[in-house]
Amino acid sequence: MKKRLLLTGLAFALGAGITQTAVSQVKPEIMVKQRQAAMTLQGKYFGPLAGMAQGKVPYNKDTVAMNAALLDALSRMPWDGFAPASKDATVKTAALPAIWSEPTKFQEAQDNFHKAVEALVAVSRGGDEAAQKAAIGGVGKACGGCHQNFREKQ
């Protein structure tokens, strides 16, 4: 029951369509740290799914469902950390100038990622392994598509 209550709360919160925090005066270095933290955790929870889709990690439907749900939350977290003020950060970052010089393209890349994560969450409940693996591939493609243009080559 308690779990259900929590999730109803989440439904309400997300239904409100708010994806920004109330923070207005965050230091550029903190913005970079926070957005990198979100990327780190996206990697933590996407990594095993990518491994499953590639046949390198045993398929586990519960892990797909849980990690997809966590990715749904994480996918909302990095973007306010790329606010123009973050350009002044004096810390190491792989963010390319195109993020700020091509904002429409950057937004499209974010939208592609959100759609891909939504598609994964949508199939993550069922036991359709092939559909899940295809959706995992879609998320990977969206990650790569954004990194291709907006992240320094690693």
Added chain:
Amino acid sequence: MKKRLLLTGLAFALGAGITQTAVSQVKPEIMVKQRQAAMTLQGKYFGPLAGMAQGKVPYNKDTVAMNAALLDALSRMPWDGFAPASKDATVKTAALPAIWSEPTKFQEAQDNFHKAVEALVAVSRGGDEAAQKAAIGGVGKACGGCHQNFREKQ
């Protein structure tokens, strides 16, 4: 409708009660990086709420609902990063040895935190500002209670 679908997915995933990833062979340094990332983001989304509870940030019910929902996801993320193998990490960490020498106490501190976040999520939907601020205080206390015993003094 799409949002609702997503959230049903999350309900399923969380209902399964799985809080671990499928990752088994993660390097100690990566474990530290990932758990620190989770703490960083907990700070990002809890900070504004703490500010509201303390009267330093204007109260905003939508931010309370959204941040509580994101904290619900984030509160599940740090703990597997404290697995015993992470003790071998050669990177800077504020984690104290008590984490591994007093596992029952550390688990209790985690449980207290989860309960406090659940309580916040439960009241985050309504417009009861006083109840929300009290629940925010409860989360802050749970954070501090764990840091007191298990994190190096900052």
